[in-house]
Amino acid sequence: MSPTLRKILVPTIAVIIFLILWEALVWAMGWPNYKMASPSDLMPAYSRYWELFLVMGWQTLWRTILGLLLAIAVGIALGMVMGFSRTMRDALYPLLVGFNAIPKATVVPIVALMFVGAHDFNTVLIAFMISFFPIAVSVSIGLSTLEPEYRDILRALGASQTTIFWKIALPKTLPEFFGALKVSVTLAFIGTNLMEIVSPHGRGLGALFDSGKTNSDYPLMFAVLIALAVLGIFLYYIVVALERVFAGWAERQAA
Amino acid sequence: MAPLIELNHVRHAYATASGPVPVLDGLDLSVNEGGFCAVVGPSGCGKSTLTRLIAGLLIPDAGEVFLHGDRVRGPRSTVGMAFQNPVLLEWRTILQNVLLPLEIVPGALKGAAAIDRARSLLSLVGLEGFEDKRPSELSGGMRQRASLCRALVHQPEVLILDEPFGALDAFTREDLWQTMHEVKEKEPFTGILITHDLRESLFLGDQVVVLSGRPAHTQFVLDNTRSHRPTLDDLYTPEAAERLAILRHQIEIAQGRIPQEATT
Ligand SMILES: Nc1ncnc2c1ncn2[C@@H]1O[C@H](COP(=O)(O)OP(=O)(O)OP(=O)(O)O)[C@@H](O)[C@H]1O
Ligand SMILES: [Mg+2]
Numbered sequence: 149m150s151p152t153l154r155k156i157l158v159p160t161i162a163v164i165i166f167l168i169l170w171e172a173l174v175w176a177m178g179w180p181n182y183k184m185a186s187p188s189d190l191m192p193a194y195s196r197y198w199e200l201f202l203v204m205g206w207q208t209l210w211r212t213i214l215g216l217l218l219a220i221a222v223g224i225a226l227g228m229v230m231g232f233s234r235t236m237r238d239a240l241y242p243l244l245v246g247f248n249a250i251p252k253a254t255v256v257p258i259v260a261l262m263f264v265g266a267h268d269f270n271t272v273l274i275a276f277m278i279s280f281f282p283i284a285v286s287v288s289i290g291l292s293t294l295e296p297e298y299r300d301i302l303r304a305l306g307a308s309q310t311t312i313f314w315k316i317a318l319p320k321t322l323p324e325f326f327g328a329l330k331v332s333v334t335l336a337f338i339g340t341n342l343m344e345i346v347s348p349h350g351r352g353l354g355a356l357f358d359s360g361k362t363n364s365d366y367p368l369m370f371a372v373l374i375a376l377a378v379l380g381i382f383l384y385y386i387v388v389a390l391e392r393v394f395a396g397w398a399e400r401q402a403a
Numbered sequence: 404m405a406p407l408i409e410l411n412h413v414r415h416a417y418a419t420a421s422g423p424v425p426v427l428d429g430l431d432l433s434v435n436e437g438g439f440c441a442v443v444g445p446s447g448c449g450k451s452t453l454t455r456l457i458a459g460l461l462i463p464d465a466g467e468v469f470l471h472g473d474r475v476r477g478p479r480s481t482v483g484m485a486f487q488n489p490v491l492l493e494w495r496t497i498l499q500n501v502l503l504p505l506e507i508v509p510g511a512l513k514g515a516a517a518i519d520r521a522r523s524l525l526s527l528v529g530l531e532g533f534e535d536k537r538p539s540e541l542s543g544g545m546r547q548r549a550s551l552c553r554a555l556v557h558q559p560e561v562l563i564l565d566e567p568f569g570a571l572d573a574f575t576r577e578d579l580w581q582t583m584h585e586v587k588e589k590e591p592f593t594g595i596l597i598t599h600d601l602r603e604s605l606f607l608g609d610q611v612v613v614l615s616g617r618p619a620h621t622q623f624v625l626d627n628t629r630s631h632r633p634t635l636d637d638l639y640t641p642e643a644a645e646r647l648a649i650l651r652h653q654i655e656i657a658q659g660r661i662p663q664e665a666t667t
Contacts, residue, residue, distance in 0.1 A: 295488065295490065297488050297490045298490050300458075300460060300484065300486075301503070301553070302503075302507060303460060304458045304478050304482055305478065305480045305504055306477070306478045306479060306480050315503070315507075316492065320493075397537065398493070398494075
């Protein structure tokens with residue numbers, strides 16, 4: 149069996165086994181579908197609402213990605229400021245930790261009130277707020293722990309700080325950055341859904357979940373959960389693919 | 404002839420939370436063009452600080468550092484450095500690592516000429532065929548060889564080596580000593596070698612400077628000029644043993660194990 153085939157086949161088989169066990173469990177326990185829907189309940193939900201799933205799924209996806217892009221931009225900027233300046237690190241770190249500790253579910257109603265009606269903006273904002281922290285921390289740690297010799301080999305030649313950043317500091321920080329991005333992508337996704345569920349406005353998979361709840365359509369709710377999981381996996385593996393391209397050398401080094 | 408590297412009464416202290424830490428005080432050093440000066444001294448006495456002063460990465464609190472008669476006021480691209488840690492960039496191949504200084508230094512070789520230069524250096528140190536490997540695929544000794552090539556690729560006037568062989572096993576180290584002599588014959592540079600290995604200082608240096616304990620001054624200078632390129636066997640002659648004994652004695656003084664008066 150070729151390695152690529154194996155890479156696809158093994159997880160696929162695992163998913164199938166998981167679905168069979170799930171179906172068997174629901175059947176064996178005799179659970180009604182409002183307690184626990186089974187995979188066989190999901191197919192009808194998908195076929196009935198497939199158009200909604202596509203539209204809502206896309207809305208969830210683009211708002212998550214936009215929030216994440218914002219988190220990357222702000223996270224890298226904050227990380228650079230904290231990584232290069234001790235004073236800024238000492239000043240900003242407690243603030244960031246405090247901000248990160250606030251449960252975002254409590255921020256959702258505040259944001260919804262602050263920007264009434266701006267649904268897309270609010271959702272992107274929550275996705276961003278929940279996900280920039282790991283990126284900022286990883287970039288700042290990556291930059292501040294750069295061994296002085298790395299800096300010196302270029303500085304001794306008269307290289308500017310900018311050159312040192314692009315040639316050494318940035319690439320050297322990429323593995324940490326992608327490690328954080330894998331956490332952030334999931335967090336951003338949670339942020340988007342949080343806004344969609346807590347403060348629903350008829351858009352996104354979260355709103356679809358909410359409508360399933362009000363209509364007591366339990367298979368639909370489970371179908372949304374699975375759709376969310378699929379989207380989450382999709383986003384996560386995009387990050388993994390990017391990591392391969394831009395920081396693949398770190399993997400080789402570990403091997 | 405004026406010396407290429409000259410330090411006069413250099414003093415330097417690091418500012419720390421608990422006040423200034425004096426590291427060098429009254430350090431003199433002078434290396435002629437083409438010379439190779441080995442510097443030994445007790446651990447933590449300020450040897451790395453000395454290299455950073457010569458490279459222009461630090462400016463002394465007092466005293467002067469001259470390169471070619473010019474006062475050193477900052478980094479200059481006529482310097483090449485290698486450290487105990489080879490600090491190769493893992494995301495670049497060996498060849499790309501060696502090319503790095505040429506991307507920085509203004510007016511350096513570019514394109515095919517740069518690659519030719521890097522390749523010929525790599526083959527000089529015995530790394531032919533490893534150009535496209537990643538640093539992690541090389542042994543410690545090979546990485547140090549690559550690091551040496553990177554320090555030399557832009558044809559620096561001054562090569563500064565801060566314990567480059569310190570982390571290597573004895574056999575690899577002796578191999579690299581011989582490589583150093585081979586490189587020295589092909590590449591015109593003036594060298595400063597920091598080391599804690601007295602044999603190494605005698606094998607490579609035509610002058611061995613012993614620094615005192617911190618704050619360090621120049622305690623002793625041994626003239627080690629030789630008429631021919633030394634072989635490893637030369638390290639075991641009675642003459643070498645005598646020089647080794649002198650250096651060991653000086654180090655013991657520097658470490659404070661023997662009072663200075665006892666020698667005079
Ligand atoms: N950036 C710094 N800030 C404060 N103190 C420093 C700094 N760099 C070095 N020192 C101190 O200065 C002294 C000399 O350091 P240096 O690295 O020059 O010594 P060294 O002779 O190279 O030591 P080693 O033999 O361990 O390589 C040490 O006591 C060290 O703790
Ligand atoms: Mg040192």
